[in-house]
Amino acid sequence: MPGKRATRLTPDQRREQLIGIGLEMLADRSLDELSTDEVARRAGISRGLLFHYFDSKRDFYRAVVRAACDRFSAATEPDGGLEPVAWMRAFIAGFVAYVLEHRQVYLALVRGAAGSHPAVTDIVGETRETLARRLRDGQRRLGVPDVPRQELALRAWMAFAEEAVTTWPVDDSGDGAAGARDELCAFIEASFVGLLGLLDRPGRLTSR
Amino acid sequence: MPGKRATRLTPDQRREQLIGIGLEMLADRSLDELSTDEVARRAGISRGLLFHYFDSKRDFYRAVVRAACDRFSAATEPDGGLEPVAWMRAFIAGFVAYVLEHRQVYLALVRGAAGSHPAVTDIVGETRETLARRLRDGQRRLGVPDVPRQELALRAWMAFAEEAVTTWPVDDSGDGAAGARDELCAFIEASFVGLLGLLDRPGRLTSR
Numbered sequence: 001m002p003g004k005r006a007t008r009l010t011p012d013q014r015r016e017q018l019i020g021i022g023l024e025m026l027a028d029r030s031l032d033e034l035s036t037d038e039v040a041r042r043a044g045i046s047r048g049l050l051f052h053y054f055d056s057k058r059d060f061y062r063a064v065v066r067a068a069c070d071r072f073s074a075a076t077e078p079d080g081g082l083e084p085v086a087w088m089r090a091f092i093a094g095f096v097a098y099v100l101e102h103r104q105v106y107l108a109l110v111r112g113a114a115g116s117h118p119a120v121t122d123i124v125g126e127t128r129e130t131l132a133r134r135l136r137d138g139q140r141r142l143g144v145p146d147v148p149r150q151e152l153a154l155r156a157w158m159a160f161a162e163e164a165v166t167t168w169p170v171d172d173s174g175d176g177a178a179g180a181r182d183e184l185c186a187f188i189e190a191s192f193v194g195l196l197g198l199l200d201r202p203g204r205l206t207s208r
Numbered sequence: 209m210p211g212k213r214a215t216r217l218t219p220d221q222r223r224e225q226l227i228g229i230g231l232e233m234l235a236d237r238s239l240d241e242l243s244t245d246e247v248a249r250r251a252g253i254s255r256g257l258l259f260h261y262f263d264s265k266r267d268f269y270r271a272v273v274r275a276a277c278d279r280f281s282a283a284t285e286p287d288g289g290l291e292p293v294a295w296m297r298a299f300i301a302g303f304v305a306y307v308l309e310h311r312q313v314y315l316a317l318v319r320g321a322a323g324s325h326p327a328v329t330d331i332v333g334e335t336r337e338t339l340a341r342r343l344r345d346g347q348r349r350l351g352v353p354d355v356p357r358q359e360l361a362l363r364a365w366m367a368f369a370e371e372a373v374t375t376w377p378v379d380d381s382g383d384g385a386a387g388a389r390d391e392l393c394a395f396i397e398a399s400f401v402g403l404l405g406l407l408d409r410p411g412r413l414t415s416r
Contacts, residue, residue: 083415084415085413085414085415088413089413142413142414142415142416143415143416144416149395152372152375152376153372153395155371155375156368156369156371156372156375156399157368158371159367159368159370159371160364160365160367160368160371161364162367163363163364163366163367163368164360164361164364167360167363167364168360186410186412187357187361187410189411189412189413190406190410190411190412191364191406192413193406193410193411193412193413194402194403194405194406194411195402197402197405197411198398198399198401198402202394202395202398202401203397203398203401203402203405204394204397204398204401205293205296205297205350205397205400205401206293206350207291207292207293207350207351208350208351208352
């Protein structure tokens with residue numbers, strides 16, 4: 001393609017381009033299936049040149065996963081000046097929007113094999129920690145006191161929310177997309193309220 | 209080992225022995241890392257003889273995963289004659305006991321790479337379906353009506369319960385093991401009650 005030759009990009013732009021291609025490709029394959037040959041080919045450069053920008057395949061994988069996790073962290077960080085309820089809703093909306101838009105990447109990183117890929121476990125782990133921290137922050141803002149087993153309960157709720165968002169039937173191209181997304185946000189909100197209730201007053205089964 | 213020679217076992221016993229070794233080995237490795245060479249060595253037979261009992265590596269993997277899933281299904285099936293609340297508690301206790309005792313196998317099959325291993329996805333999928341069916345059954349026994357999004361909510365709750373049980377700090381060798389297990393069962397029960405409440409009357413966030 002004219003104007004797309006390797007020499008036109010600065011090193012930073014080139015790195016960014018290669019990471020972007022890696023992110024796109026993660027949408028339909030696992031980290032192990034992400035071929036650096038294919039990334040170089042799509043960028044129109046040689047494999048050798050790719051390794052001028054990244055020390056190794058591992059280094060490239062880490063850069064791609066780091067970029068995905070940074071975007072996820074940014075998408076789930078509400079404006080600190082919001083009121084507690086609005087803050088928590090912005091957090092939920094950001095989480096839902098990110099996961100819906102990047103469902104495959106999210107699954108590949110968090111639930112799939114990539115999350116346990118030895119090259120990136122630390123980055124994925126840090127990102128889950130960031131998410132857990134935001135939840136604790138939201139809970140504190142809402143004035144909900146800490147209780148025993150809270151950390152574990154919050155992480156179990158994260159698994160609940162991930163499962164709900166990744167399996168919720170949302171067709172982003174359809175007319176009902178906005179309604180389905182609102183319903184999903186309300187469901188996630190209600191489940192978080194339910195979690196707080198569970199920690200506050202654990203229920204026991206009864207027959208109706 | 210005397211008395212352990214290949215000729216001493218019937219074909220059924222031999223298959224069972226090899227599957228048992230596979231199950232033991234799954235406790236500390238993924239399905240991909242399960243070497244049939246190592247299985248044969250542990251059984252004291254040749255690799256060739258192993259493939260007399262199983263058509264292929266894939267066939268062996270499927271037999272091992274099928275055995276793990278059958279045990280899981282049996283462990284989570286309460287006596288049909290129990291009262292609704294007792295039935296649901298027996299289901300929860302069976303689930304908790306199985307996952308605590310076979311935590312690594314469970315993680316390898318359900319959350320790890322093995323769950324998405326192409327040779328066994330159907331078996332793991334069927335087993336998740338069995339678990340979801342038991343939950344619907346329990347809900348019906350308790351007299352809780354069906355609501356929209358119930359199936360999705362039940363599956364999200366399964367992710368919650370799995371995360372809670374696999375991360376709950378239970379040291380089975382310690383004195384407090386039984387107490388910790390009871391506390392965990394009560395937590396899972398309370399979260400299920402919370403789920404039913406969520407479906408019944410979805411809450412909205414409020415500041416305290």
